[in-house]
Every structure is written in C-alpha cells, then in structure tokens.
Amino acid sequence: MSFNLNEFLKSLVSLTVSDYLRQLWGDQLWVGLVLDILGVVIISTFCLLIVIFLIWLERKVIARIQQRIGPNRVGGRYGLLQTVADVIKLLIKEDITPMGADRVAYWLAPFLIVMAALIVWAIMPFAPGVIGVDLNIGVFFFLAISSVSVVSLLLAGWGSNNKYALLGAFRSVAQLVSYEVPMILALLVPILLARSMSTVSIVAAQTVPFLLVVPLAALIFFISSLAETGRTPFDLLEAESEIVAGFHVEYGGMKFGMFFLAEFVNTLFMSGFFATVFLGGYRFFGLENLVIGDGWAVGNLIGLVVFFVKMFAVYFVYIWIRGTLPRVRVDQILNYNWKFLVPVSLVLVMVTAVLDKFIPESFSAYARAGAHLTANVLIALVTIEILRAYARRQRRLTGGDSGLAVTAAEDHAHQETAVHHEPAAAH
Amino acid sequence: MSQDWQFVALFLILSPIFPAAPVILNHLLGPKKPNPIKQQTYECGIETVGSSWVQFKVQYYVYALVFVIFDVEAVFLFPIAAAYGQLTLFGVFAAALFIFLLADGLAYAWGRGALEWI
Numbered sequence: 001m002s003f004n005l006n007e008f009l010k011s012l013v014s015l016t017v018s019d020y021l022r023q024l025w026g027d028q029l030w031v032g033l034v035l036d037i038l039g040v041v042i043i044s045t046f047c048l049l050i051v052i053f054l055i056w057l058e059r060k061v062i063a064r065i066q067q068r069i070g071p072n073r074v075g076g077r078y079g080l081l082q083t084v085a086d087v088i089k090l091l092i093k094e095d096i097t098p099m100g101a102d103r104v105a106y107w108l109a110p111f112l113i114v115m116a117a118l119i120v121w122a123i124m125p126f127a128p129g130v131i132g133v134d135l136n137i138g139v140f141f142f143l144a145i146s147s148v149s150v151v152s153l154l155l156a157g158w159g160s161n162n163k164y165a166l167l168g169a170f171r172s173v174a175q176l177v178s179y180e181v182p183m184i185l186a187l188l189v190p191i192l193l194a195r196s197m198s199t200v201s202i203v204a205a206q207t208v209p210f211l212l213v214v215p216l217a218a219l220i221f222f223i224s225s226l227a228e229t230g231r232t233p234f235d236l237l238e239a240e241s242e243i244v245a246g247f248h249v250e251y252g253g254m255k256f257g258m259f260f261l262a263e264f265v266n267t268l269f270m271s272g273f274f275a276t277v278f279l280g281g282y283r284f285f286g287l288e289n290l291v292i293g294d295g296w297a298v299g300n301l302i303g304l305v306v307f308f309v310k311m312f313a314v315y316f317v318y319i320w321i322r323g324t325l326p327r328v329r330v331d332q333i334l335n336y337n338w339k340f341l342v343p344v345s346l347v348l349v350m351v352t353a354v355l356d357k358f359i360p361e362s363f364s365a366y367a368r369a370g371a372h373l374t375a376n377v378l379i380a381l382v383t384i385e386i387l388r389a390y391a392r393r394q395r396r397l398t399g400g401d402s403g404l405a406v407t408a409a410e411d412h413a414h415q416e417t418a419v420h421h422e423p424a425a426a427h
Numbered sequence: 428m429s430q431d432w433q434f435v436a437l438f439l440i441l442s443p444i445f446p447a448a449p450v451i452l453n454h455l456l457g458p459k460k461p462n463p464i465k466q467q468t469y470e471c472g473i474e475t476v477g478s479s480w481v482q483f484k485v486q487y488y489v490y491a492l493v494f495v496i497f498d499v500e501a502v503f504l505f506p507i508a509a510a511y512g513q514l515t516l517f518g519v520f521a522a523a524l525f526i527f528l529l530a531d532g533l534a535y536a537w538g539r540g541a542l543e544w545i
Binding site: 039041090096111114166174196342346350 | 430431433434435437438439441442443445446447449450452453454456457458459460461463465466467468469480481483484486487490491493494497498501504505508509510511512514516519520522523526527529530533536537542544
C-alpha cells in the first residue's frame with residue numbers, strides 16, 4: 001500500500017493515524033513497537049504538560065471561591081505562566097538528601113508514584129478508537145496499578161527519617177487502603193451492568209449514562225476517589241496544619257515536584273475515569289459516530305471534545321469541594337468508611353445483582369435504567385432513615401447532645417420546642 | 428491478546444524516564460553546598476529526640492488486616508460481575524450469598540470493636 005494524502009488526512013481527522021500507519025507499513029513487529037512507543041510518549045507527555053494548566057486552574061478557582069484574585073502577575077492578566085515559573089524555580093533548587101534517610105526508599109518513592117500515576121492512563125478511552133490499549137480487564141488494571149501509590153507513600157514516609165513524614169505515611173495507609181474497599185464495590189456495579197471490565201465496553205453499554213442508572217454507586221465512587229487521591233476533606237495524610245506536609249516534608253526540588261505532579265495526574269485520571277464509567281465517556285447522543293462525506297469520521301473529534309468537557313466538569317467539582325469543605329479527623333474518616341460506605345455499597349451490589357436478573361430481557365434500556373434508579377433511590381431513602389433513627393437514639397442517650405455539629409443554642413432550642421424536631425445539622 | 432500487554436510492558440519500561448528527566452535536570456542545575464545543619468531532619472527548628480522510626484499504633488495494623496480480607500474477597504467478585512450475562516439465577520444467589528458472608532465478616536469485625544479508633 002502506498003502513501004495516500006487523502007487517506008492520511010482522513011485518518012488524522014478521525015484520530016486513527018496509528019491504524020493507518022499500521023496498514024501502510026505492514027503488520028510487522030517493529031511497526032507495532034514503534035507505534036506503541038509513540039503512544040506511550042504521547043500519553044505521558046500529555047499528562048505531564050496538562051498538570052501545568054491544572055495547577056493554574058486550581059489556584060485560580062480556589063482563589064475565586066475564597067474571594068481572592070489568584071495568580072495575576074507572571075504571564076499576562078491571568079497569570080498563565082505562574083506554574084511555568086514555579087517549575088523553573090523547582091528545577092534550580094538544591095537536591096538535598098536528609099541525614100540518616102533510607103536512601104533507596106527515599107529515592108524510589110517519587111519515581112514509583114509518578115510511574116503508577118502515568119501507567120493507569122493506558123486504559124483511558126479518550127475518543128472512539130483512541131485509547132492506549134483496550135484491556136479486557138481494564139477496570140481491574142486501574143485498581144491494581146493505583147494501589148501502588150500507597151506503597152510509594154509508605155516508602156517516602158519511612159525513608160525520610162522524619163516523625164512527621166512517618167505519621168503521614170501511617171495515616172495514608174489506613175485511609176487509602178480503607179477507601180479502596182468501597183471503591184472496588186462501587187465499581188462492581190457498572191461492570192455488572194455492562195457485563196465487561198473493559199473501559200470501552202462500559203462506555204458502549206451506557207445508552208443511559210450510569211450516573212442516572214445507579215447514582216448511589218456513582219456517589220460512593222466519587223467520595224472514595226476523593227479519599228484515594230488524598231484531597232480535601234480527606235487530605236489528612238499531608239495535613240499542613242498538623243504534620244507540616246506529611247509524607248513529603250523532607251522532599252525538595254523536583255523530587256517534591258514529582259509528588260505534586262502525581263497528585264494532580266491522579267486527580268485528573270479519577271475525573272476522567274468517573275466521566276468514562278458514569279457519565280458515558282465520549283458518548284454524546286450518537287454524535288461521536290458522525291461521518292461526513294466519503295469517510296471523514298469527524299465524530300471521533302467530537303467525541304474527544306465531549307470527553308474533555310465531561311472530564312473537566314468532574315475536575316471542577318473536585319476543586320469546588322476542596323475550596324468548600326474543611327478537613328475531617330482520622331477516626332471520623334475511618335468510621336465513615338467502614339461503618340457507612342462499605343455496608344451501603346455491599347447492599348447496593350447485592351441488590352443490583354439480584355434485581356438485574358429479575359428484569360426480563362425484553363425490557364428496553366430505559367425501562368431497565370428506571371428499575372435500577374428506583375432501587376437506588378429506595379436504598380438511599382432507607383439509609384437516610386436508618387441514620388436519622390440512629391442520630392435520634394444517640395441524642396436521647398446523651399441527653400440532647402448527638403455528638404454531631406449541633407451548636408449549644410440549637411440544642412437548647414431543640415429541647416424546648418419538641419423532641420421530634422430535627423436540627424438540620426444532624427443529618 | 429499479547430499485543431495488548433506489549434503496550435503495557437512498554438509503558439512500564441518507558442515510564443521511569445518521565446519522572447527521571449526532571450529529577451536529573453534538577454540535580455544538574457541546582458547548587459551543591461551541603462552542610463550538616465541543612466541536611467538535618469525538619470522538625471520545627473528543634474533537634475529530633477530519639478529515633479524517627481518509632482513504634483506505631485496497633486490500630487493501623489487492625490485496619491490493614493480488615494482491608495486485606497476485604498480486598499482478597501472482592502477480587503473474586505470481579506469475574507462474577509464480568510460474566511454476569513452468562514450467570515443463572517442460582518449463580519446470582521450464590522454471589523449474593525458470598526457478598527452476605529463478606530458483610531458478615533464486616534459485622535464480626537465491627538462487633539469485636541476492631542473498627543473503633545481508640
């Protein structure tokens with residue numbers, strides 16, 4: 001097959017250049033290797049470069065939430081080059097290894113955390129046909145690789161020879177490891193509905209986005225992904241006001257930059273993954289399959305844009321939460337996980353599995369979605385009712401003080417008016 | 428199939444380059460003037476008392492144990508969920524029973540006070 005400019009441009013528009021080149025060069029081993037290496041480099045470079053934008057975005061949005069202006073000096077009115085300046089500053093800092101540090105662990109940790117943050121992007125479907133590799137165990141691959149970051153946090157905390165760092169590492173192990181359980185259970189629900197672990201099949205199965213089918217699973221996944229990426233309100237592994245910066249307090253220069261980078265890449269991945277699994281990924285009312293003229297598949301380009309819009313919408317919610325909520329205590333975090341999220345997600349998986357078998361095959365996708373949605377709403381209502389009863393009992397036992405954020409004034413009023421009255425804060 | 432894992436293997440081999448490049452660049456560009464005070468552990472300006480590698484709360488260990496049990500058992504749920512289309516009703520009830528046993532394990536840990544932060 002010889003080179004054809006028209007065909008090449010078509011493959012460029014439909015974002016399937018690698019398929020075209022594979023056809024052009026033949027199906028030999030070196031062709032596969034070269035194209036795969038190119039894919040790795042493109043995905044990784046994209047991840048590293050977009051962090052520059054993400055940090056700027058986060059600072060700007062948080063500043064606006066807190067009624068500040070944010071970076072506005074370096075790089076024009078909007079401070080667009082602020083992060084570039086920060087990167088240059090980090091590059092020319094002295095590279096210090098603290099005395100008494102476990103050198104192997106200390107140096108391995110920043111590498112391991114970035115590697116784990118990059119490799120998970122292999123299974124992210126950006127647009128139809130645009131994916132690193134469509135593994136048939138995609139979701140499982142993500143769960144397996146993302147657990148590696150726990151190891152690197154422990155290595156960093158242990159290797160630094162610093163008490164603050166060690167405390168941060170302990171907390172991170174307790175927290176990240178705990179929240180992995182509801183995350184796994186919540187991800188079982190979309191896998192069950194799509195009957196596949198491949199991310200592409202999960203996107204293909206979402207005639208109705210899974211957010212509208214199983215909103216409870218989406219909520220549980222979202223909360224545990226907040227904890228997994230160590231973001232506010234679950235950022236106590238690096239709580240600045242308690243243990244300075246936790247596990248990375250002894251790191252400086254670019255080694256510190258690597259932890260920072262991994263955190264942002266991970267958060268972006270989680271938003272992209274949420275968009276893929278619960279918001280329908282690149283799907284947008286069939287527009288992603290649009291073909292104009294003789295084979296100009298512009299739909300793939302539309303799919304890419306749709307995916308990015310969804311991903312950044314979720315990312316914005318992450319920033320929003322960071323700008324709004326305070327940090328919670330370690331015992332509250334663990335109780336919330338083991339005594340609330342895990343039981344609820346266990347019930348959810350069980351109910352979804354049994355219910356989906358009882359829905360007849362003849363039902364349309366919409367009827368199916370409606371049945372699951374009803375079940376989800378019922379589970380949510382029952383959960384709220386149980387929590388309400390529990391809070392009421394707690395209040396009766398402790399004489400009005402529920403141990404929750406009820407102020408003294410509210411409490412007083414509550415006792416005066418009626419026993420059945422519920423302060424809003426108790427829910 | 429092996430084509431798929433070729434990409435993952437290449438990613439695994441190439442991915443150290445991306446963190447290594449900036450760290451090495453930092454090592455080359457940064458000044459090198461080490462002194463004992465600079466290399467001390469950071470602790471609010473006071474010298475660290477005793478070893479930093481201290482004993483930790485046993486509670487962390489208990490949570491880790493509960494996690495291991497849950498994680499290993501949850502791994503068995505993935506094949507069930509992926510092959511859900513081929514499952515008979517009996518299979519689904521077997522899976523539900525399995526989840527029920529998981530929940531029972533959680534209830535046991537809860538009842539024994541393993542989930543209380545002391």
